[in-house]
Amino acid sequence: MDISSLIQKNDRKIIFIILDGIGGLPVNGKTELEAANKPNLDALARVSACGMHIPVAYGITPGSGPGHFGVFGYDPLKYEIGRGVLEALGLGIELQKTDVALRCNYATLKDDIIVDRRAGRIPTEKNIELTAKLSEQIKEIDDVKIILKPGKEHRFCLVMRFPKNITEKQAMVTDTDPQKEGKPPAQPIPLNEESREVSEIAKKFIERAREILKNEEKANYVLLRGFSALPHIPSFEEKYRLKACSIAVYPMYRGITRLLGMETLSVEGDIKEEVETLKKVYKDYDFVFVHIKKIDSFGEDGNFEGKVKKIEEFDNYLPEIVSLNPDTLVITGDHSTPSLLKAHSWHPVPLLINSPYVLGGLVNGFTERECFKGELGIIPATAIMPLVLANTLRLRKFGA
Amino acid sequence: MDISSLIQKNDRKIIFIILDGIGGLPVNGKTELEAANKPNLDALARVSACGMHIPVAYGITPGSGPGHFGVFGYDPLKYEIGRGVLEALGLGIELQKTDVALRCNYATLKDDIIVDRRAGRIPTEKNIELTAKLSEQIKEIDDVKIILKPGKEHRFCLVMRFPKNITEKQAMVTDTDPQKEGKPPAQPIPLNEESREVSEIAKKFIERAREILKNEEKANYVLLRGFSALPHIPSFEEKYRLKACSIAVYPMYRGITRLLGMETLSVEGDIKEEVETLKKVYKDYDFVFVHIKKIDSFGEDGNFEGKVKKIEEFDNYLPEIVSLNPDTLVITGDHSTPSLLKAHSWHPVPLLINSPYVLGGLVNGFTERECFKGELGIIPATAIMPLVLANTLRLRKFGA
Numbered sequence: 001m002d003i004s005s006l007i008q009k010n011d012r013k014i015i016f017i018i019l020d021g022i023g024g025l026p027v028n029g030k031t032e033l034e035a036a037n038k039p040n041l042d043a044l045a046r047v048s049a050c051g052m053h054i055p056v057a058y059g060i061t062p063g064s065g066p067g068h069f070g071v072f073g074y075d076p077l078k079y080e081i082g083r084g085v086l087e088a089l090g091l092g093i094e095l096q097k098t099d100v101a102l103r104c105n106y107a108t109l110k111d112d113i114i115v116d117r118r119a120g121r122i123p124t125e126k127n128i129e130l131t132a133k134l135s136e137q138i139k140e141i142d143d144v145k146i147i148l149k150p151g152k153e154h155r156f157c158l159v160m161r162f163p164k165n166i167t168e169k170q171a172m173v174t175d176t177d178p179q180k181e182g183k184p185p186a187q188p189i190p191l192n193e194e195s196r197e198v199s200e201i202a203k204k205f206i207e208r209a210r211e212i213l214k215n216e217e218k219a220n221y222v223l224l225r226g227f228s229a230l231p232h233i234p235s236f237e238e239k240y241r242l243k244a245c246s247i248a249v250y251p252m253y254r255g256i257t258r259l260l261g262m263e264t265l266s267v268e269g270d271i272k273e274e275v276e277t278l279k280k281v282y283k284d285y286d287f288v289f290v291h292i293k294k295i296d297s298f299g300e301d302g303n304f305e306g307k308v309k310k311i312e313e314f315d316n317y318l319p320e321i322v323s324l325n326p327d328t329l330v331i332t333g334d335h336s337t338p339s340l341l342k343a344h345s346w347h348p349v350p351l352l353i354n355s356p357y358v359l360g361g362l363v364n365g366f367t368e369r370e371c372f373k374g375e376l377g378i379i380p381a382t383a384i385m386p387l388v389l390a391n392t393l394r395l396r397k398f399g400a
Numbered sequence: 401m402d403i404s405s406l407i408q409k410n411d412r413k414i415i416f417i418i419l420d421g422i423g424g425l426p427v428n429g430k431t432e433l434e435a436a437n438k439p440n441l442d443a444l445a446r447v448s449a450c451g452m453h454i455p456v457a458y459g460i461t462p463g464s465g466p467g468h469f470g471v472f473g474y475d476p477l478k479y480e481i482g483r484g485v486l487e488a489l490g491l492g493i494e495l496q497k498t499d500v501a502l503r504c505n506y507a508t509l510k511d512d513i514i515v516d517r518r519a520g521r522i523p524t525e526k527n528i529e530l531t532a533k534l535s536e537q538i539k540e541i542d543d544v545k546i547i548l549k550p551g552k553e554h555r556f557c558l559v560m561r562f563p564k565n566i567t568e569k570q571a572m573v574t575d576t577d578p579q580k581e582g583k584p585p586a587q588p589i590p591l592n593e594e595s596r597e598v599s600e601i602a603k604k605f606i607e608r609a610r611e612i613l614k615n616e617e618k619a620n621y622v623l624l625r626g627f628s629a630l631p632h633i634p635s636f637e638e639k640y641r642l643k644a645c646s647i648a649v650y651p652m653y654r655g656i657t658r659l660l661g662m663e664t665l666s667v668e669g670d671i672k673e674e675v676e677t678l679k680k681v682y683k684d685y686d687f688v689f690v691h692i693k694k695i696d697s698f699g700e701d702g703n704f705e706g707k708v709k710k711i712e713e714f715d716n717y718l719p720e721i722v723s724l725n726p727d728t729l730v731i732t733g734d735h736s737t738p739s740l741l742k743a744h745s746w747h748p749v750p751l752l753i754n755s756p757y758v759l760g761g762l763v764n765g766f767t768e769r770e771c772f773k774g775e776l777g778i779i780p781a782t783a784i785m786p787l788v789l790a791n792t793l794r795l796r797k798f799g800a
Contacts (some may be wrong), residue, residue, distance in 0.1 A: 025757055056798055057401045058779060059786030063799035077401055086800045210781065344797055346790040348775070368759055369776075370616065378777040 003386050003395060007241050012327035012392045014242070014287045015278070018040065018071065019314060020064075020253075021296025023349045023368060024307070031351065032299070032307045032339060033367040038315035041331070041352075044322065049358035049391075050366070051084070051376025052348035053384060055335050061346045067334030068256050070381030073240075074233065081259070082171070082228020087157050089255020091149045095230055100160040100171045100198050105228045106130065109210075111191035112184050117177060118154040119219040131218055137212050141204045146170050156225065160371055171229040173199045188224060198227065235261030236287075240389060242272035243286070247277050248291035257289060269292060275317045282324050290321075299337030300344075307339055328392045329354040331366070332384070343353025346376055355391035403786055403795060405642050412727035412792045414642070414687045419473065419714060420464075420653075421696025423736025423749045423768060424707065432699070432707045432739060433750065433767040438715035441752075442765035444722065446794045449758035449791075451776025452748035452768070453564065453784060462748045467734030468656050470781030476635065480791045482571070482628020487519050487557045489621050489655025491549045494631055500560045500598050503626045506530065506619035509610075517577060517726060518554040519619040530619055531556050542701070547738055558624065560601055571629040576606065590774075591773050599755075614771070617755070630781070635661030636687075637797045640789065645684070647677050648691035657689060671692060675717045682724050699737030700744075707739055728752040728792045731766070732784070755791035 024083040027135060033236070055062040056077065056185050065086055066076035081089075084101035095101060106127065107222040108116035122130075145161035172191040178184065188202040202224055202241045209222045236244045238261070246257035246264045258264045263285070267277050274290055292314055298306035322329065329352075336347040349396040363370040372378070390396045404696045424432040426432065432520055454461040457469045465486050466476030481489075483502035495501060506527065508516035522530075531550040538546050545561035572591040578584065588602040602624055609622045636644045637659070646657035654720040656800055658664045663685070667677050692714055698706035724728065729752075736747040763770040772778070778785070789795045 026759060026761075031759070052777075057786065058783035059788075059790035059795060060401065060403070060796065061790065062799045063797050066799040080799065083800055338757070345757070346787070346795070347757075347759075369762055371499070372762060372773075372775055372777075 001351065003389070004239065006396045006398055008394055008396050009241050010392070012394065013282070013285070014285060014328045014330065014392055015282070015288045015290065015321060016330045016388070017292065017321070018068070018333075019292050019295050019311070019333050021299045021335060021337025022333030023338070023346065023347050024299065025338035025340045025347070027304050031354060031368050032304060034310060035304070036308045036311040036315070036367070038312055038366065040140060040315045040322075042047070044318065044354060045291040045352055045360075045363050045366035046371065047366045048352045048354040048362040049360065049370045049376050050363045050374030051351045052371050053369070053381045054348050054350045054378065055381045059346050061344050062335045063344065064334060065256060067344075068253070071332060071334055071386030072236065072260060072384050073383050074260075077380055079233055081231055082168075083226030084157070084228040085230060086252070087151070088149075088159055089259070091151060091157050091254040092251035092255070093147065093149055093157065094258065095159065095231045095255070096161065097165045097230055098162045100166055100227060102224050102228075103159045103333055104124060104156050104158050105154050105177065105223040105225070106156070106222045107185075107223045108218050109185070109221035114178055114181055114183060114185055114221070114223070116218065117181055117223060119326065122219050123182060124150070124152050124272065126219065127151070127153065127156060130213065130216070133208055134212060138205065138208050139253065141201050141208070144201050152217070153359070158205065160198065166198075166229045167194070168229050170194045171198055171227050173202060173227040175223075175225040175227075176202075177223040177225050181262040184364065185221065185223060188227070202227070216369065224292050230259065232257060237261055238363055240287075240385065242287040244287040244289065245281055245287050246289040246291070247274050247281075250268070250291070250293045253291045253293070258282055262289065269318055271314055275320055278321065279324065289353060297338045299339050300342060302342040305341040317333075318384050325399075327355060328388055330384070330388055349386065351376060353387060353391055357391055403789070404639070405688075406796045407789065408794055408796050408800060409641050410792070410794060412794065413682070413685070414730070414788060415682070415690065415721060415724065415726040416730045416788070417690045417692065417721070417732075418686060419692050419695050419711070419731065420738025421699045421709075421734050421735060421744065422733030423738070423745070423747050423793070424699065425738035425740045425747070427652070427704050427740055432704060432711060433769055434769070435704075436708045436711040436715070438712055438766065440718040440722075444718065444731075445752050445763050447758075447760040447768035448752045448754040448772030449466070449760065449776050450763045450766070450771045451751050452771050453636060453732060453751045454748050454778065454780045459746050461679065461744050462735045463744065464652055464734060465656060467798030468653070471732060471734055471784050472636065472660060473782050473785030474660075475782055479631060479633055480498065481631055481677065482568075483626025484557070484583045484628040486522055486652070487551070487626065488549075488559055489659070490652040491551060491557050492655070493549055493557065493559055493656070496561065497565045498562045500562070500566055500627060500629050502558045502624050502628075503613045503624070504558050505554050505577065505623040506586075507621045507623045508618050508794065509585070509621035514578055514581055514621070514623070515621060516585060516618065517581055521553045522619050524552055525548070526619065527551070527554065527556060530613065530616070532719055533796065534609055534612060534698055538605065538608050541601050541608070544601050553675055554619070558605065560598065566598075567594070568629050568631055569683045570594045571598055571601040571627050573602060573627040574725050575623075575625040575627075576621040577625050585620060585623060587710045588627070602627070615683050617737045631661065631709075633659060637661055640687075640785065642687040644689065645681055646689040646691065647674050648693070650672065650691070650693050653691040653693070662689065671714055671717055678721065679724065696737045699739050700742060702739050704739040726779035727755060728788055729790055730784070751776060751779075751784065753787060753791055757791055
């Protein structure tokens with residue numbers, strides 16, 4: 001339901017912690033959360049409302065974008081972020097409403113045929129060198145600023161910055177990647193009348209890049225994919241009347257919260273530095289989001305022990321967070337990343353909401369199997385924010 | 401959500417077992433599943449993801465059609481099978497896209513008034529004799545082939561086989577059953593311009609049958625109901641990219657899976673013969689559906705002990721099924737059939753999904769009360785297939 005008409009302001013504070021990829025699966029009988037020695041998290045879970053949330057839908061494995069959208073209460077099926085936008089956010093580009101973002105590949109063209117879509121996966125250093133060269137020589141096309149940023153291996157990001165705002169529709173242009181080697185590159189085709197301008201800039205960029213790269217042995221061509229503009233999303237503050245701030249180390253997550261209009265702080269370091277930042281800024285906001293990344297990274301690497309250790313490290317900092325005495329404290333993940341699968345997964349994610357207004361006493365610790373027994377049950381991710389607002393007494397009664 | 405864009409193929413295999421009508425209610429404190437001695441099912445449940453599924457909606461008792469549609473991931477509220485089609489499938493008629501199917505009653509007409517809508521429930525033998533006579537004398541009407549098959553007592557099935565494909569709209573004709581005795585039979589009225597042809601054939605059939613049956617004491621007239629054509633349903637293979645096969649003893653279930661485009665094997669016998677067939681064909685398919693009927697039959701008869709024994713019999717064969725080592729094994733029902741009710745019921749249905757990617761350890765056996773504690777929670781039947789595909793690693797990540 002639409003809760004906007006029920007929202008009321010007060011001075012109660014929320015700390016909302018995402019342990020990225022926290023959910024896991026058993027290896028030798030125990031999940032990462034079950035294997036971790038985490039007395040503080042377990043003690044907190046015992047007096048909290050616990051449950052499991054489903055990020056997108058049954059059986060669906062979410063990417064980071066949909067995973068975060070869900071827990072922030074934005075239906076991930078309704079608000080999709082374009083691939084180019086996500087790539088740009090991941091590389092730390094501060095996108096504006098005037099931008100079209102694309103993810104690009106260096107590729108090898110021979111006799112007008114793409115013979116390698118990834119230019120032999122050139123080393124990242126070579127990519128950095130080539131992208132600097134392109135940046136140097138293509139600063140503008142017509143009145144559109146060209147911003148380039150190298151990624152890993154053959155990948156880079158292109159942002160077209162127009163002198164006017166760009167709608168999602170204006171960015172609807174087809175990929176030039178032929179998807180298979182042995183085919184000529186495709187043309188960037190506008191999918192409607194309004195996206196013609198973007199496609200023309202793309203064509204000119206491809207031509208100029210080709211000329212600049214013509215003597216390269218491998219990376220002599222560029223393929224353009226995922227044309228997209230910033231989606232129109234109501235800001236977190238508009239939606240919930242919360243003055244919100246985000247603390248994250250990785251650019252991708254800063255990008256996502258910037259999309260939602262949160263004050264987005266850059267933090268160098270890891271959990272320690274994030275908690276220090278939290279302590280500094282806590283009193284200035286209604287809602288502070290803290291994103292802990294490395295738990296997911298170890299899961300993705302299949303490093304069970306590493307993930308366990310990272311959970312234990314977080315547990316050491318939990319008392320400092322709790323001592324800030326937030327009115328509502330939320331700890332959950334954006335999705336599961338079982339070390340067993342070395343990847344994001346579809347499994348429900350443990351969720352803990354602590355406030356003075358919970359039952360508590362239903363679970364014995366913060367693990368998958370315990371959280372299934374909790375008072376929140378198994379809920380869609382989009383139910384979390386209404387519950388958090390309710391626990392913070394920020395939702396009025398519905399009806400008389 | 402629409403998962404079609406996320407589906408990927410691999411060589412992992414699924415065995416999907418429906419224990420028809422498996423859910424029950426307590427008699428002397430125990431349900432049929434709780435009373436049954438079934439060590440294999442219980443052991444499997446302990447290491448599986450368990451839960452309960454709701455076939456159609458809260459409080460809704462499904463027929464066999466909607467029950468199976470739901471677990472196969474076809475929204476039973478969207479895909480409805482006409483009564484005539486279901487009757488024909490149940491009698492083992494292999495319906496084609498050119499067919500209109502109807503379920504019919506023999507009835508007693510006196511002075512143009514229906515005095516008995518069921519012709520005094522004539523014995524099935526009499527029905528067989530009369531239906532053979534009608535078949536003999538009405539082979540065709542205009543260019544439409546007439547196919548008749550006797551059911552039980554006064555019921556029989558009529559299939560009009562046209563020389564062209566028939567849409568659902570073309571079959572929309574009203575029933576001729578007046579619903580109450582003491583009224584004249586209704587006319588078959590076309591509900592739109594396109595269904596006029598079908599209604600004309602129906603009128604001619606009624607006239608000719610009346611002429612042939614005129615000297616019968618009781619069954620001297622026919623009532624036509626449930627005019628329907630095969631619904632347009634995306635095939636299981638289109639929908640999931642799974643090469644699928646169905647093993648079932650009863651014609652109705654073969655008919656349902658044939659509707660979904662599964663390779664449909666006819667098996668004579670019971671669980672033993674079905675498991676033998678499974679072992680033979682297992683390696684040739686991505687997905688093998690096994691339908692175990694008799695558990696439901698005992699439930700419908702109110703035979704608690706019979707249902708318990710049938711569950712125990714299935715349990716004896718479970719190790720043979722498990723030893724095939726499917727990547728994902730699903731055991732559930734299409735609906736509940738408590739012996740206490742002697743009928744299908746609205747109750748949620750126990751569900752077990754086994755794969756290498758489950759938590760397990762949350763339930764103590766495969767019973768209604770245990771499955772409520774499982775990691776799948778209480779889910780709509782249509783969530784089963786996305787979960788099964790996810791466990792079989794056949795669903796890609798959603799979003800980046």
